[in-house]
Amino acid sequence: MRILLAEDERSLSRAVVALLEKHNYSADVVYDGEEALDYLEAGNYDALILDIMMPKLDGLEVLRRLRAAGNPIPVLLLTARSEIEDKVTGLDTGANDYLTKPFSTEELMARIRAITRSQTGGQLTSRLSLGNITLDQTTYELSSPHGSFRLANKEYQMMELLLRNPRQLISSERFFERIWGYDSEVELNVVWVYISYLRKKLAALQADIQIKATRNAGYSLEERP
Incomplete structure (x- = not known):
């Protein structure tokens, strides 16, 4: 399974990519919203981990454009914002799930498994x-x-x-x-x-x-x- 990580914090992006590869995912990383949309045009990703606060285009705008174009890719929003309003906005914009920094590695992996399961024909187990x-x-x-x-x-x-x-x-x-x-x-x-x-x-x-x-x-x- 291939995942795109859009996260402009370089040290965090390196850590998340290493974690994903340890758990047998392939991963690419981009550092701004425009680059994220460019990579996603190839259509070769099973999920997107998307930071809200990014340069050029923020994560919510990336998400709006994806959903407006009919792209159903599972999206996990990853952000430092913890207010309920931000979570509601992200989910209403089309995110499948929402994870607040800092987070545990176990929770991140569990949420990725959950959002990708929901895209596999009703699969309810691992x-x-x-x-x-x-x-x-x-x-x-x-x-x-x-x-x-x-x-x-x-x-x-x-x-x-x-x-x-x-x-x-x-x-x-x-x-x-x-x-x-x-x-x-x-x-x-x-x-x-x-x-x-x-x-x-x-x-x-x-x-x-x-x-x-x-x-x-x-x-x-x-x-x-």
């Missing part, structure tokens, strides 16, 4: 499942009745994307953009390498699903015949 395979989004464990593996960062993100889009073709380019990012210096064939890692784990778990490759199109998560 688990994604298909066939006899389950991915726990809090422990990062891929499991079946035959065992479990705790997935590393990139493996987890790829499996999560597949499970969020079962039976749908996902191109190598989409995997690369969502997980490694536009500025990555690694080669595109890294996607195939991680697909092979996941296939081995699914085989070890005696999965009744498989990652199917479609030539020149991409990969899809399918039930076995």
